[in-house]
Amino acid sequence: MPRERPSTGTLPSSKRVNDDDTNSLGARARNHGRLRAASALEDAGELRDAARLFEVAGEHAQAANLHLEHAQTLRDDRRRIMALREGATRNSGESEQGRALHAALARALLGHAQALPEGALRRGLSLEAASAHEEADEGSQAGELYEAMGLLHRAAQAYEAAGAITRLEFVLAILEHQERAAQDLARAEAEIDSAMRLGRRKLAHRLLLEHKRHCARQGLTLQPNLERTLGLFDHGLPRRRRLLLSSPETGQAIRIVSGHTLRIGRAPDSEFPVDGTALSRDHAAIELHIDPEGNPKLRLADRGSRAGSFWDGDPLDPGEWTDLNDSGELGLGIALALELVPTGNHERPAVFVRACGALGPWTLFAPLGCDLAMGPEQIEPATLVFDDPYTQLIADAGVTMWLENEPLGPGAPVELLVHDRLRLRGTDDEGNPVNLVLVVREYLEQTR
Numbered sequence: 001m002p003r004e005r006p007s008t009g010t011l012p013s014s015k016r017v018n019d020d021d022t023n024s025l026g027a028r029a030r031n032h033g034r035l036r037a038a039s040a041l042e043d044a045g046e047l048r049d050a051a052r053l054f055e056v057a058g059e060h061a062q063a064a065n066l067h068l069e070h071a072q073t074l075r076d077d078r079r080r081i082m083a084l085r086e087g088a089t090r091n092s093g094e095s096e097q098g099r100a101l102h103a104a105l106a107r108a109l110l111g112h113a114q115a116l117p118e119g120a121l122r123r124g125l126s127l128e129a130a131s132a133h134e135e136a137d138e139g140s141q142a143g144e145l146y147e148a149m150g151l152l153h154r155a156a157q158a159y160e161a162a163g164a165i166t167r168l169e170f171v172l173a174i175l176e177h178q179e180r181a182a183q184d185l186a187r188a189e190a191e192i193d194s195a196m197r198l199g200r201r202k203l204a205h206r207l208l209l210e211h212k213r214h215c216a217r218q219g220l221t222l223q224p225n226l227e228r229t230l231g232l233f234d235h236g237l238p239r240r241r242r243l244l245l246s247s248p249e250t251g252q253a254i255r256i257v258s259g260h261t262l263r264i265g266r267a268p269d270s271e272f273p274v275d276g277t278a279l280s281r282d283h284a285a286i287e288l289h290i291d292p293e294g295n296p297k298l299r300l301a302d303r304g305s306r307a308g309s310f311w312d313g314d315p316l317d318p319g320e321w322t323d324l325n326d327s328g329e330l331g332l333g334i335a336l337a338l339e340l341v342p343t344g345n346h347e348r349p350a351v352f353v354r355a356c357g358a359l360g361p362w363t364l365f366a367p368l369g370c371d372l373a374m375g376p377e378q379i380e381p382a383t384l385v386f387d388d389p390y391t392q393l394i395a396d397a398g399v400t401m402w403l404e405n406e407p408l409g410p411g412a413p414v415e416l417l418v419h420d421r422l423r424l425r426g427t428d429d430e431g432n433p434v435n436l437v438l439v440v441r442e443y444l445e446q447t448r
Contacts, residue, residue, distance in 0.1 A: 031057050031058070034053050034054075034056055034057040035053075035054075035057050035059065037053055038050045038051075038053035038054045038057060038059070038062075041053065042066060047066045047067075047069050047070040047073070048066070048067070048070045048083070050066050051063040051064075051066035051067045051070065051087065052090075054066065055090050055091065060090075060091045060092070060094075060095065060098065061091075061095035061096070061097045061098065062097070063087070063090065063091055064087060064091040064095065064097040064098040064100070064101040065097040065100075065101075067083065067084070067086065067087025067088075067090075067091065067101055068084070068087065068097070068100060068101045068104055070083055070087075071083040071084045071087070071104065071108075077108070077111070077112050078112075080108055081105070081108050081109060081112060084101065084104055084105040084108055085105060087101050087105075088101055088102050088105045088132060088135070092135065093135035093136050093137060098135075099135070099136045099137050100136070101136075102132045102133075102135040102136035103132070103133070103136035103138060105129075105132045106129040106130075106132035106133045106136060106138070106141070107129075109125045109126070109128050109129035109132065110125070110126065110129045110145075112125060113125035113126050113129065123149060126145055126148075126149060127145075127149065127151075129145060130142045130145035130146050130149075130154075130158070133145065133158075134158055134161070138162070139158040139159060139160075139161040139162025139163075139164065140158075140159065140162045140164045140167070142155075142158040142162075143155045143156075143158035143159040143162065143164060143167055143168075143171070144167075146158055147167075147171060152171050152174055152175050152178070153175065155167075155171050156168055156171045156172055156175065159171060181218070185211075185223070188207065188211045188226075189223075189225075189226065191207055192204050192207050192208055192211070192226065192229065195207065196229065197403065197404075197406045198403070198406065198408060198412065199403045199408060199412065199413065199414030199415055199416075199420075200413075200415065201233070201390065201415040201416075201417060202387070202390055202415050204229070205230075205233050208226060208229060208230050208233075209230075211226065212226075212230070232417060233417075235418070236417035236418045236419065237389050237390070237417065237418075238389075238391065238416075238418060238442045239442065241257060241258040241259045241386070241388075241389075241391075242255065242256070242257055242271070242442060242443050243255070243256040243391055243416065243440060243441070243442065243443070244256075244361070244440075244441040244442065244443035245372075245374075245438050245439070245440060245441075246361075246438070246439050246441060247374070247436060247437055247438055247439075248437060248439060249436075249437050250374075252361070252374045252375070252378075253361035253374070254361055254362055254363075254364055254373065254374050254375065255361055255362065255363040255364065255443050256364050256366065256384060256391070257271045257272075257363060257364070257365045257366070258366060258367055258369075258386040258388075258391070259271065259367060260287060260288050260367055261285050261286070261287040261288070262285060262286040262287070262351075262353070262363075262365040263282060263285050263303075264283050264284045264285060264286075264330075264332070264338070265279065265280055265281045265282045265283040265284070265303070265305075266279050266280065266281045266283070267281040267282060270282070271363075271365070272338075272353060272363055272365075274332065274336055274355075275336075276332070276333075276335040276336055278306070278307045278333050278334075278335045279305070279307060279332055279333060279335055279336065280303070280304075280305035280306055280307070282303045282304075282305075283302070283303060283305040283307075283309065283332055284300065284301065284302050284303055284305065284309045284316075284330065284332060285300065285301055285303055286298055286299070286300045286324065286340075286351060286353075286365055287299060287300075287301075287321075288349075288367040288368070289321070295346060296346075296347065296348070296349055296367075296368060297323055297324075297349060298323075298324040298342065298349045298350075298351055298365075298367075299321040299322055299323050299324055300316070300321070300322055300324050300330065300340075301316060301318075301319060301320060301321045301322065302316040302317070302318045302319070302320075303318065303319075304318040304319065305318070305332070305333070306333075307332065307333025307334070307335065308333055309330065309331065309332055309333075310329075310330070310331035311328060311329075311330060311331075312328040312329055313329075313331070324340065324342055324349075324351060325342065326342065327339075327340060327341045327342060328340055329356060336355060337355070337356040338353055338354065338355055338356065339352075339353070339354050339355070339356045340352070340353055341376045343364075343370065343371075343373065343376060344366065344368075344370050344371070347368070348366070348368040348369055348370055349367075349368070350364060350365060350366035350367075350368075350370040351364075351365050352364055352373075352375065352376050353365060362374075362375050362376070366384065366386075367386075368386070369383065369384050369385045369386050370383070370384055371383055371384070372384055372393065380424070380428075380434070380436060381395065381396035381398070381399045381424070381426070381428040381429065381434055382394060382395045382396060382399065382401070382424060383396070385413070387415075390415040390416070391415070391416045392413040392414065392415050392416070393413065393414045393416055393422065394411060394412075394413045394414075395408075395410075395411070395412075395424055395426075396428065396429070397410065397411070398426045398427050398428070398429075399424050399425065399426035399427070399428070399434055400424070400425055400426050401414065401422060401423070401424050402422060402423040402425075403420065403421075403422055404420075404421055416440050417440065418440055418441060418442050419439075419440060419441075420439070420440040421437070421438070421439050421440075422437070422438045422439075422440075423435075423436070423437050423438075424436045424438070
C-alpha cells in the first residue's frame with residue numbers, strides 16, 4: 001500500500017509550475033507521470049530522489065516531508081545537515097511540512113555548533129540556524145539566537161514577527177541605550193578631534209582620559225582611533241622638557257630647554273651634554289634663582305668639576321653661584337668654551353648657549369618661557385609658555401598661525417606635540433613681513 005501523503009501548501013511564485021504549462025494537456029500528462037515516478041521511488045525507499053521529483057512536479061509539501069525523513073536516516077551529523085540544507089534550499093516554510101524541515105535544520109545546526117569552540121565557524125552556524133528558525137515560523141527562538149550574537153536589530157524583527165512583546169521591548173531598550181551611547185561617542189570623538197586640530201592638546205588629553213574611564217565603567221574598550229590618539233601623548237609630549245624647533249625652509253633651528261636647571265656635562269641626560277674626557281659628567285650648571293624680593297634671575301656655578309670652570313677667564317669656585325647678567329664665555333677646563341647670551345626680561349630671564357665657534361643651532365634655556373627666537377639676533381613674533389608637561393606657542397597680534405592646515409584664531413595657543421608643523425604669517429610689531437614654517441622635534445642627540 002502506498003503511504004498516505006500530506007496535503008500540499010501554497011507554493012511561492014518561484015517554485016510554482018508555469019500556469020500555462022500545467023494548463024496544457026501535455027504538461028498535465030507529464031506532471032502526472034512525474035508524480036507516479038516519485039511515488040514509486042518513495043515506495044522503494046529512495047526518499048531523496050523521490051523528493052526531487054516531487055519538487056519538479058510542484059508537490060513541495062511532500063518533498064519537504066521526504067527530505068526530512070531522508071535526513072533522519074543518516075547517522076553522521078554533517079551528512080544529515082547537508083541533507084536538511086538541500087531540502088530547505090528547495091522548499092520554503094509556507095507549508096507545515098516545510099516549517100518542520102526548517103526547524104529540524106535549525107536544531108541540527110545548533111547541535112553541531114555547540115560542539116565547536118568560539119569562533120567564526122560557530123557564529124556562522126548559529127546565524128544559519130536563526131534564519132532557519134525564522135523560516136520555520138519560530139521567531140522567538142530566532143530572536144534569542146540573534147540577541148546572543150549581538151544582532152539586536154534582527155532580534156527585534158524576529159521577536160516582532162513572533163509577537164514576543166516582552167523580549168521585543170527588552171531588545172528595543174538595549175538598542176535605544178546603544179543609540180545614546182553611539183551619540184555620546186560621536187560627540188566625544190568630535191570634541192577630541194576639534195581640540196587636537198586646534199592645538200588644545202591638554203583639553204583633548206583630559207577628554208580622552210574621561211572617555212576611557214567611562215568606557216571602563218561600561219565594560220567597553222576604547223575605540224582603536226581614540227587609542228591611537230591617546231598614544232600620541234605617550235610619544236608626542238617631549239621628554240625631559242626638550243624641544244627642537246626647526247624651519248625646513250631656512251634650515252635654521254633652535255633647541256628649547258625649560259625646567260629649573262640647565263646641567264652641563266658629559267652625562268647623557270644632561271640638558272646640555274658635552275664631549276671631552278677631561279670634562280666631568282656634572283661639570284657646571286645654570287639655574288633659575290628667585291631673590292629675596294621675588295625677582296627671578298639666572299646664575300651659574302661650577303659643580304665641583306675636576307678641570308674647573310671659568311667665567312670670562314675668572315675661575316668659578318665650586319658650588320658658588322654667579323649671577324648671569326651679561327653675555328660672556330663659560331670655559332670648561334681648557335677643553336671647551338661656551339658662549340652665553342642672556343635674553344628675555346626681568347620677569348622671564350633666559351639665555352642662549354652654544355659652543356664658541358660652532359655653527360649649529362643655539363640652545364635656549366628659558367625656565368619661565370620666552371619669546372620665540374632662532375638665535376640671539378632673530379626674535380620671532382610669538383611666545384613660548386611652559387605649562388608642564390606642555391609647551392605652548394602663542395602668536396603675537398598681527399600674526400596668524402596654522403597648525404598643519406588648520407588656521408587658528410588670534411592669540412590661540414598651540415600645545416606642541418612632536419611632529420607638529422606650524423606656519424606663522426603676517427607682520428611683526430615693526431611692520432616687517434613674517435612667513436615662518438616650524439616643525440617640532442624632540443632633541444636627544446649629544447651637543448658637541
